[in-house]
Amino acid sequence: MTFLWPEMLWGLIAVPLLVLLYVWLLRRRKKSSLRYASLGLVKEAMGKSVAWRRHLPPALLLTAITALLIAAGRPAAVITLPTAEKTIVLAIDVSGSMRATDVQPDRMTAAKEAAKAFVADLPRTVRIAVVQFAGTAAVVQAPTLSREDVVAAIERFQLQRGTAIGSGIVLSLATLFPDAGIDLSQITGQREMPPAPGDKPKPVFTPVPPGSYGSAAIILLTDGQRTTGPDPVEAAKMAADRGVRVYTVGIGTKEGETIGFEGWSMRVRLDEDTLKNISNMTRADYYYAGTAADLKQVYQGLSTRLIVEKKETEISALFAAAGALLVVLAAGLSVWWFGRVA
Incomplete structure (x- = not known):
């Protein structure tokens, strides 16, 4: 896979920074929750099954951001298409x-x-x-x-x-x-006629x-x-x-x-x-x-x-569509499970 705008991929540096920011926010929230004993009781009552739900929407959102940043680089790949x-x-x-x-x-x-x-x-x-x-x-x-x-x-x-x-x-x-202007004299057996004064010159052939x-x-x-x-x-x-x-x-x-x-x-x-x-x-x-x-x-x-041919085709739309779908999925799960988008 190649990229038409590879300089846009520098934006991917933001992805690990967002991961670090997310981890920092989790630790900060954990320290705040320790001040209230009742929150610990609630967490124990809810069980461990809720923990992965809390992390899935942010993970989907980070994946979506990654896909959108790759789309900004205009990726191209050799794919098989109908002629x-x-x-x-x-x-x-x-x-x-x-x-x-x-x-x-x-x-x-x-x-x-x-x-x-x-x-x-x-x-x-x-x-x-x-x-x-x-x-x-x-x-x-x-x-x-x-x-x-x-x-x-x-x-x-x-x-x-x-x-x-x-x-x-x-x-x-x-x-x-x-x-x-391909010479057919060897096939027809006839000599190639010299060009007339009004004839166009033969096109220059470039291999x-x-x-x-x-x-x-x-x-x-x-x-x-x-x-x-x-x-x-x-x-x-x-x-x-x-x-x-x-x-x-x-x-x-x-x-x-x-x-x-x-x-x-x-x-x-x-x-x-x-x-x-x-x-x-x-x-x-x-x-x-x-x-x-x-x-x-x-x-x-x-x-x-x-009836098919391999061509280098820009596939930015695929990454953009995947990113948009992941954003919608992350928001939908967050609303369904927690009643809020963020």
Whole structure:
């Protein structure tokens, strides 16, 4: 816990002074009561049960003063809160290896069903975009609040050749930051056109700490290794420099699977090392799903994790409310037991 106005905490020095003052007043009252023998008889008749009642209201009042003094210092703490607004990009591998049946009924169908369940679990305030990647990458659904449009985009997936994991990451970043001037020439295969005389200059890019951008995240699912496109690690560095977390999900058997497609066959193997590097660089996590049930559990966990965020929030109101409640409680007990506030 930190304090925005720490100098106000010097007021806490008054708390032990008030305790000493209270003890001094008790001793003074005790000396005065010794002058009257009848008071001692009354005290003995009342018993020891009343003694703690006499001290409880002042103790509550001192605790209230302490809480109010802490509130004056404007304390702040990192607490978990629901996200007010967020954009999540689902970057999903649609390479030919996704037709493998080691994940039942096949990798692509399992990925589609898990993604649709994930979309259904997210709050309606979260925008979702969908990027597919194989030999190239494409935005099949721009960020939207419409769950129906996202599900329709997922259903339109078509298997293609190649695996360009880096392209999926770069295009996801360009989707999140459309005005950032991210170079997509490696993805589209087209040369970047020189700026026209009337065009605005590209904004100056300033890197931020990895994982610091809390308004967006990328969830990347793949089952193989990069065969084309930009280096996934370099693409992950671009995401890290923009503070975007890239959660990676590996699907399929770790040992690999031999698949056939249009007269040719190949053995595909999950590149876990690269996926772990991507998640580590962007301060996210890597998840492995060997079955369709595992994949659904991964997405369920991500759904719960991404709809909340940890933020440093001022909690002065909590201490102030606790202090006010304790003052009321102390006064109420004093009136109830002794018929007076003080």
